[in-house]
Amino acid sequence: MAHFIPAQFLTEIDFQVYAHNLIERTLLFADLLRKNRVPVHTAKELDAIAALQYVDISKLSEFYMALKATMLVSNKHFPIFDQLFTQFWSGRGNASLPGGDTSGVPVQKQNTKDKQRGPEKSAEERQGSANDGKDSQEGAKVLLQSDSKEQGNSSDETSLPTYSLIETLREKDFEDIQPSEFVGFDELFKSLRINDKEKRGRRFKSSKTGKIIDIPKSIRQSRQKGGEIIKIFTKDRKPRHAKLVLIADVSASMDIYSTFLIKFIYELQKYVRDAETFVFSTQLKRITDILSHRSIGTALSLLSQSVLFWSGGTDIGGSFREFNNSYGGKLRKRNRILVILSDGWDTGDIETLKKQMEIFKKGFKKIIWLNPNLKYDSYQPLCMGMAASMPYIDYFLPCHNLKTLEAFIEIVKKI
Numbered sequence: 001m002a003h004f005i006p007a008q009f010l011t012e013i014d015f016q017v018y019a020h021n022l023i024e025r026t027l028l029f030a031d032l033l034r035k036n037r038v039p040v041h042t043a044k045e046l047d048a049i050a051a052l053q054y055v056d057i058s059k060l061s062e063f064y065m066a067l068k069a070t071m072l073v074s075n076k077h078f079p080i081f082d083q084l085f086t087q088f089w090s091g092r093g094n095a096s097l098p099g100g101d102t103s104g105v106p107v108q109k110q111n112t113k114d115k116q117r118g119p120e121k122s123a124e125e126r127q128g129s130a131n132d133g134k135d136s137q138e139g140a141k142v143l144l145q146s147d148s149k150e151q152g153n154s155s156d157e158t159s160l161p162t163y164s165l166i167e168t169l170r171e172k173d174f175e176d177i178q179p180s181e182f183v184g185f186d187e188l189f190k191s192l193r194i195n196d197k198e199k200r201g202r203r204f205k206s207s208k209t210g211k212i213i214d215i216p217k218s219i220r221q222s223r224q225k226g227g228e229i230i231k232i233f234t235k236d237r238k239p240r241h242a243k244l245v246l247i248a249d250v251s252a253s254m255d256i257y258s259t260f261l262i263k264f265i266y267e268l269q270k271y272v273r274d275a276e277t278f279v280f281s282t283q284l285k286r287i288t289d290i291l292s293h294r295s296i297g298t299a300l301s302l303l304s305q306s307v308l309f310w311s312g313g314t315d316i317g318g319s320f321r322e323f324n325n326s327y328g329g330k331l332r333k334r335n336r337i338l339v340i341l342s343d344g345w346d347t348g349d350i351e352t353l354k355k356q357m358e359i360f361k362k363g364f365k366k367i368i369w370l371n372p373n374l375k376y377d378s379y380q381p382l383c384m385g386m387a388a389s390m391p392y393i394d395y396f397l398p399c400h401n402l403k404t405l406e407a408f409i410e411i412v413k414k415i
Helices: 012-035 042-054 060-071 075-089 112-129 133-156 165-170 179-191 215-225 252-271 296-306 316-326 350-363 384-392 402-414
Strands: 199-206 234-240 243-249 276-280 284-286 336-341 366-370 395-397
Touching: 012 042, 012 060, 012 075, 042 060, 060 075, 075 179, 165 179, 165 402, 179 252, 179 402, 243 252, 243 316, 252 276, 252 296, 252 336, 276 316, 284 316, 316 350, 316 384, 350 366, 350 384, 366 402, 395 402
Parallel strands: 243 276, 243 336, 336 366, 366 395
Antiparallel strands: 199 234, 276 284
């Protein structure tokens, strides 16, 4: 734990070393912010270091506000900044606070041992004031050397620079997410990608870099030169795009997961050509156009206004029947993958559900069912809705955290 050393106890050389240590830790903190997807540019680092000249760094509240005001470019990063500031400067991240005043800063309580250090140090300083100034300076040098050793030890440990809130969020259950972590999740959702040109189809297209000779085109072009082939044209296979139809359950039993899954679909829809998205509970509604808005906040706001059956009951069979009757003729094709996001709890007619799933099986290339309850090792699809659907499902996968959603993307790439 670093100690704030009063300026009167420091020589010019000692002060320069102490300032260098503080600057080095500030740069490490900026690097930690970047690792957690908080943009801190070099200019912002320089502004933060310059601002430390005008605040009392023995007061944590001033130090905190100086870094926050100069490093951040948007208030959406405030929650992550506060959490990382606590982790880094409280000593749990091999770094420490520049001062002891914790008023006005959202950090956790300091260690009891650290709190007791203040009175002991004050007593030593009162005792040192009775001695000559030389002893005081020697005492300050001892503290400075101790602080430098701790700084060196912290540099040897690699846990601090690699600590990342983002990585821990990947495996965190959506059910356990705190409001302060929403910003981190939004950044992670934006980083999700699906390459819809992973595979090649049967049809061909002209390509300058293709390895297959396009004989018909080469012969046609040769007619303009009297039948002599001057240039050989090539072709390559057209990319085969993954086309998805996503039907998400927004009934009351899926409340915990619905918003996160809609955010996931929102990002997915950006990269999958011709993706179609629907939500259902007791009714069905197409939301593809709503999710095409540039802002996820705007999309969620429109959903809350237009989807009046959100958090209602569940009629899976009836909703699937509405899909087949209204949209099945256009969307139910063998080049499309059907993705159902639901826990399988159903209050509707089971025979209707079986009949609609049979229609799905004949019409779609593959059926993927994402169920958040698969996070439990002991889970069995025993509820009537899920049990009736199982014979028609090609992939039965969990969807309770980002890691499982990333696994789903990898499966889609291989289909």
